[in-house]
Amino acid sequence: MLKCSLCIHDERTAKIDIIDGKPLCRECQVYLKHPLNREAIRRELEELMEKVDRAVIAYSGGKDSTVALYLAKEVYRVPELEAVMVDHGLMAREAIENARRVAEVLEVPFTLLRYDYSDIFREALLKAQSPCRACSKRTMEKLRKYALRNGYHYIITGHELPFGHHPYRVMKDGIIQVRLLSLMPERERLEILKELPFELPELPGYTTNCLVLGPALERYWEVHGHSFEHRRIAALVRYGLMDREKAESEVAKPVVPEGQKKFVYQKLGLDTLFLE
Ligand SMILES: [Zn+2]
Structure with missing residues (x-):
């Protein structure tokens, strides 16, 4: 079975061609033709963060949003932050504890909103599909409404930049989602977590x-x-x-x-x- 020489796609998950003697998936071919301008993305993020004076952190208690909270508070020094966690009903207990603990240490107000996403999860399991897209879409919508109700213009998230070219997204009603972890390597995230009271759940x-x-x-x-x-x-x-x-x-x-x-x-x- 052919495997892409740049990423981890193989013939089960992507179309692979031989380019200059090397197997390369279609997504990597597009990437090599239109590479990310890392410097431009970093600059865009820095410029945007300079403007952010109040923000909601989309705080799932997972490692990426924990790193985002840390960066917003300690590196970008956003003057007013609120860490808002949306519990979809099947969060690990340790994640909620992690979330509370880290927010407390960083002295960021913590808000927990509880919902029941059973409908999304049931359908995904019954149809053998991923629940992630529907779940994260609903969560971002809940957070967008929360931001609107409470006068915030920015929602900072622990997303990386998987397929876009900008570290932000303009949502409905002018709310801006900032993907604060754009192009940040996994090992740098783990380094930050080591300094926080975050216990990696199994x-x-x-x-x-x-x-x-x-x-x-x-x-x-x-x-x-x-x-x-x-x-x-x-x-x-x-x-x-x-x-x-x-x-x-x-x-x-x-x-x-x-x-x-x-x-x-x-x-x-x-x-x-x-x-x-
Ligand atoms: Zn590839």
Whole structure:
């Protein structure tokens, strides 16, 4: 099976061509033709952050948004911040504890909004699809409304820059999402976490907060034979943000602890369908 020589795509997940004697996926071919202007992206982010005086941090209690909170407070020194966590109903308990602890140490007010996204998760598991896009879309919409109600213009998130060329996005009603971790390598994020009271939870899948991801990846693997995170993680490797070995292990079929699986499927009322 052909494997892309730049990222981790192979013939199961992308179209691969031989270019100058080397296998290269279509996404890497586009990237090589239109490379990211890293300097321009960094400058755009710096200029934008100079203007931010008040912001909501989209704070999931996961490692990336924790790093974003740290950067906003300690590096960019945004004068007024509020860390807002949207609990979708199946967050790891450790993530909520991490979130509270880190916000307290950084002296940023912490707000927890609780919702029930069972409909999204149930549908994803039943159809063996990824729940991530629908979940993050709903969360960003909840945060956008929260920002509007409370007079914020900016929402800072722990997103990287997977497929766009700008470190921000203008949302409805003029709210601006700032992707504060644009092009920041994985190892730099881990360095920052070491300085914070953040305990890395043991969860299957590339997550430090979500209980659904593991079971959803497992279901997807069983039906499709690869991870639905393959494309996103391939982009991280392509941009030099994650090394290949780590990426390969992130897209491998996850081993989901029985207890977690049971908890998730029972909570969603799917235990009789999927568990014996
Ligand atoms: Zn590739």
